[in-house]
Amino acid sequence: MSEEESTKENVENDNGLTDVDSIITTSGDGVSTAIAGHPTDFVVNASDCKGNVKCGLYVAFDGPEKPQIEFEHLKDGNICVTYLPSVAGEYTLTVKYNGRHVRGSPFNTVVICHGVPCVKSVSRKRNIVRKIKLTGLQVVPVNEKAELYLDISHAEMNFDGELMVDITGPMLPHYTTAENSKGIVTLAYKPTKKGEYEFTLRFHGEHVPNSPYTVIVE
Numbered sequence: 001m002s003e004e005e006s007t008k009e010n011v012e013n014d015n016g017l018t019d020v021d022s023i024i025t026t027s028g029d030g031v032s033t034a035i036a037g038h039p040t041d042f043v044v045n046a047s048d049c050k051g052n053v054k055c056g057l058y059v060a061f062d063g064p065e066k067p068q069i070e071f072e073h074l075k076d077g078n079i080c081v082t083y084l085p086s087v088a089g090e091y092t093l094t095v096k097y098n099g100r101h102v103r104g105s106p107f108n109t110v111v112i113c114h115g116v117p118c119v120k121s122v123s124r125k126r127n128i129v130r131k132i133k134l135t136g137l138q139v140v141p142v143n144e145k146a147e148l149y150l151d152i153s154h155a156e157m158n159f160d161g162e163l164m165v166d167i168t169g170p171m172l173p174h175y176t177t178a179e180n181s182k183g184i185v186t187l188a189y190k191p192t193k194k195g196e197y198e199f200t201l202r203f204h205g206e207h208v209p210n211s212p213y214t215v216i217v218e
Helices: 003-011 123-129
Strands: 025-027 033-035 040-045 057-062 068-073 079-084 089-097 107-112 133-136 146-151 163-168 175-181 184-189 195-203 213-217
Touching: 057 068, 057 079, 133 213, 146 195, 146 213, 163 175, 163 184
Parallel strands: 033 107
Antiparallel strands: 025 040, 040 079, 057 089, 068 079, 089 107, 133 146, 146 184, 163 195, 175 184, 195 213
């Protein structure tokens, strides 16, 4: 990142901080390496989050799978992030605080097995995910329930909670996901502000076809 880009990021920081030293940082090896089957952690140094559970921390993995993630608010206000990877390979780890990337994010995280890099082929998984069909209205009315649909019936997989949803837009609408009929997963949401929304949907760490999906709320 250039000096100009670094300055711009600090000026736009949602915490209202402009000094380069005030960018939220992480500590611990968990952002760069982990062992498959073993809990791994790192700390987000955000002391201004003390006593505020709604501190705006966002953590997501893009890779062979979506590891289980847990958060612990420490007494000093920092946040311990623990995740459990089960598939070895290379991941992209995104860590945002109040909508802004922390220093170094996105991270290149390598999950190994038994101390030796064990990069497994994910081509089959990607081919399976490509069979998913994403549909839904791309223009919806404000303050009314809307739905997106993922047809996984031809993808030879079950809906097991491995759907990762990231929504950007004027506001973050409340949403739910459920397999309402065999092979059809419904993402229901209710936007309360007009504007353009972008739905990024990943299944088992892989983008589904047509993701990101744009919806206009009128």
